[in-house]
Amino acid sequence: MKKIFEKAAHAVLFTSSTVSIITVLLIILFLFREGVGLFGKKPIEDGQVLLVNKLNPVSKLTSDELKNIFDQEYTNWRKVGGTNDSILLFRIDDIFNYYTEEELAGIDTNIQLLNEKVSELVGKQIGMVAFISKTQLVLNNKVKIIEVEPVSVSGFFGGELWFPTSQPAAQFGVLPLLLGTLWVSLLAILIALPFGLATAVYMAEIARPSVRSMLKPVVELLAGIPSVVYGFFGLIVIVPLVQQLFNLPVGETGLAGSIVLAIMALPTIITVAEDSIRNTPRSMKEASLALGATHWQTIYRVIIPYASSGITAAVILGIGRAIGETMAVLMVTGNAAIIPHTILQPMRTIPATIAAELGEAAKGGMHYKALFALGCILFLITMLVNITVEFISGGKRIKR
Amino acid sequence: MKTKNISEFIAFNIFRLLSLIIVLVLVAILSFIVVRGVKVISWEFITSMPKEGMTQGGIFPAIVGTLCLVTGSMVFAFPLGVLSGIYMNEYMRATWFKKFMKLMTNNLAGVPSIVFGLFGMSLFVNTLGFGDSILAGSLTLGLLSLPVIIRTTEEALKGIDNTYREGSYALGATKLQTIRRVILPMAYPNIITGFILSVGRVSGETAPILFTVAAYFLPKLPSGVFDQVMALPYHLYVITTSGTNVETSRGMAYGTALVLIIMVLVLNISATLIRKKLNKKMKAN
Missing domain, CATH: 1.10.3720.10 (MetI-like)
Known part of the structure; x- marks a missing residue:
């Protein structure tokens, strides 16, 4: 009888310390699993893409460059290693600045038409960069998607800007x-x-x-x-x-x-x-x-x-x-x-x-x-x- | 007076002065809050709901919320912590694993409370799907105090001389009997002191409950463990920093701060009293 109690007490104590150990390890696991997930991902919002003219030699931008472009700090593609063309920003609402009402007739109901117009526009304007949602994307042979550089460890620790919610690309400089x-x-x-x-x-x-x-x-x-x-x-x-x-x-x-x-x-x-x-x-x-x-x-x-x-x-x-x-x-x-x-x-x-x-x-x-x-x-x-x-x-x- | 005595005189008085300043800082903080809070505190303040965008009324739901969280966290952390502490000190052999565990619990005891908040949100609120609830908040706060309770238990047990254990074994007692009848009664006051101090810490923590349970304004009492609640420290935080009524709710803030301070004072004084009693008993032995 005594022995059973001893055994039972040992088991209870052992279990509780195991639970403690596991929770300690869980904390580390969860923290790092979520935290490490940041690296190697693109800091652009899910479902959004950047579209440029195919003749534009720039194919990759860092999030700092993107911020400067969209803040209109950079106004020429030369700044990011491109040709000597001024940068034209395009967001979906800007479509009315480039097309007349007649050309855009029925656009409210016909998403496909809107998408084609956007791609057509980017294909015509060499300096244009369009920030649009993936669902609006129609690729033709005159446009391409520009890549955003993923978050790197050095960019995270060395980055001087912390704008985690900025558009189009967030800055995670710690x-x-x-x-x-x-x-x-x-x-x-x-x-x-x-x-x-x-x-x-x-x-x-x-x-x-x-x-x-x-x-x-x-x-x-x-x-x-x-x-x-x-x-x-x-x-x-x-x-x-x-x-x-x-x-x-x-x-x-x-x-x-x-x-x-x-x-x-x-x-x-x-x-x-x-x-x-x-x-x-x-x-x-x-x-x-x-x-x-x-x-x-x-x-x-x-x-x-x-x-x-x-x-x-x-x-x-x-x-x-x-x-x-x-x-x-x-x-x-x-x-x-x-x-x-x-x-x-x-x-x-x-x-x-x-x-x-x-x-x-x-x-x-x-x-x-x-x-x-x-x-x-x-x-x-x-x-x-x-x-x-x-x-x-x-x-x-x-x-x- | 000789020069070395003069330097001693100067040095000691500087030390005395600097120590006095620390006392004055504490007195300043306490009196600042007490003097202004006393005007606000009343029976009604403690027992009624907040009104008019939290500029009038009382803090009853916040007090109830904090009590729920403290109870919940201690129900979880205290038995687990004490049992783990006993196991680690009395049963575990000194291997690398024990060393590793010690390092980990030490580490965890020093981890900033906001990190516990992050973890609690990730595991309890999101992964296990408890949502913002008393359960999630209590578990998070429990985890925060778990390493502290484990360590105080271990320290309390370690402070007991091995001769007591050996004496008990020599009389034919088993390990369990020794722990129950000899070791625990001796370690008990220290463990209880640790418990009271943990309660004090848990009741004042804000960062871990920010994203696991705390509600900005919820003028009703919780009906189950899956409800959100208001909590005293979070309440003080929100009425001093956010909202449009920061100036008009100042009085409420003083009152809330005073209630928090009284809680901490009572807990600290009782911990000190228990320790004093223990010391006297030890001397008597």
């Missing part, structure tokens, strides 16, 4: 988001570091036990306040403050985000750093004091060097926390997806982009996949942070 994330998080850590380390040293070495037992709940509460409350506080207090202080048109800037993130990263830094400072062997401390060093000399010559790996781990974990923070950043940084030049301009981070755009992205579409790819980047950053911390602490237990 650089502005990546830089925005790094600027905001790194500045946040720079702000948080002096406060965090000072508090960690103070709590571990200087403060009386009664003071320490008052500081500990403060740190725990700072960690416990929901991020959306920080965002709310940032929006109402810090954003106007930044705006007034630097005399800016808008207060929603990278700096406002950094300040909020600095407060949010503090608990992580303090807890991990204090833990490692307290782990300094008593004998080392006492040896230093016995040699006549003052308490302060002991702290900065013996204790801090000894705890330096733990302190580094604290900083890295703080950065990791800052990079992944979503809601507070979304609420205060202004969310402009442009490459930042100063910290005093609106910025957009990777997590904020996912939170802001996933609601609008069509399920399974390019935009949706691109957001999952951003999720993969976040996951990889977290992994990097964890492995680095593991490596730095060298097997020493780091409490988080």
Whole structure:
């Protein structure tokens, strides 16, 4: 009887840990399956094609070139390696500019006629590029379909434009988001570091036990306040403050985000750093004091060097926390997806982009996949942070 | 005073000052929200439906929604997490696989919550077809707290000296009996503390529920696990950032923020009390 219970308990425990393991692996699987799906696909909307004259030597365009063409930044085919002809944009509504009402008689009911007219027109105009739906496509011997270059890994990481919904081709350049994330998080850590380390040293070495037992709940509460409350506080207090202080048109800037993130990263830094400072062997401390060093000399010559790996781990974990923070950043940084030049301009981070755009992205579409790819980047950053911390602490237990 | 004492004096006071600033920051945030929120909070605010485009009325459906999500996620994550933690610490042999699992759970505990939101949307909402529902949201939030619960359980168990296990075996107890009668009662307070802190975290999370359950405005209570609900953190987010009534709904926002903070405060204080009690008990032993 006893044995059966033992066996049953073992089975239950085994099952639940298997379920846990499977869910962990499922998360990775789902994230990367969707994210990797972005690459190698054409960033043009499904069911749409670009039609040009057959005499046009250009046969392939990148999505950046397409954007420039349709924004009329490029007005000559030479810009994209073609002949010296001006670019004529054509969307289906433009048909009335080229044909008279009589020529188009009955077009409302006769789709076939419309399609033929479009192809005929493109066949006549050497510089024309038509953005039409596949169902409107009638190929004749004077037109051809222009290919759009698929999204590549280098284009994704090196691209400077993030216009995931732009027509005809979306731009998935992650650089502005990546830089925005790094600027905001790194500045946040720079702000948080002096406060965090000072508090960690103070709590571990200087403060009386009664003071320490008052500081500990403060740190725990700072960690416990929901991020959306920080965002709310940032929006109402810090954003106007930044705006007034630097005399800016808008207060929603990278700096406002950094300040909020600095407060949010503090608990992580303090807890991990204090833990490692307290782990300094008593004998080392006492040896230093016995040699006549003052308490302060002991702290900065013996204790801090000894705890330096733990302190580094604290900083890295703080950065990791800052990079992944979503809601507070979304609420205060202004969310402009442009490459930042100063910290005093609106910025957009990777997590904020996912939170802001996933609601609008069509399920399974390019935009949706691109957001999952951003999720993969976040996951990889977290992994990097964890492995680095593991490596730095060298097997020493780091409490988080 | 000698120079080295002067430098010590200066350094210690700088540390003291910087620590004090952190306390002041917390006090500033709390008092800012409490002072303005208290004016809004009333029995009616907590128990009535939002009205007039969420500028009037209360936040009752959001509170109920958050309670549903917290309950749902914990029903899923707590037993699974504790059982997994026990298995990993007490049964699993130290192989590469255990190391790998540890790395993975550690990793997952640090993964940004928005990534859980992405996963929850992809698996629960789309692939399994739950739609935006309490079920999908609870499972997503449960996954978020699963690695944390596994880890607190493991830590709690690891903190127990091996002599207790050996003593129990020496008395002829089986492994299961040892775990049930000796190990778990000792680890219990730490596990419960972890549980309370997870509840605190789950009730304040916004990013994972954005695309799995949260409704912008839904002035009715859920009738089943496949319903959408409003939730406190998401409610605070929407009334401060979107909509045309951002200014007029400020009061509601302060009230909602205060309710969230009170929840977190209560949970944190009870966790601290339990830990204090545990420490006293440990000292008494």
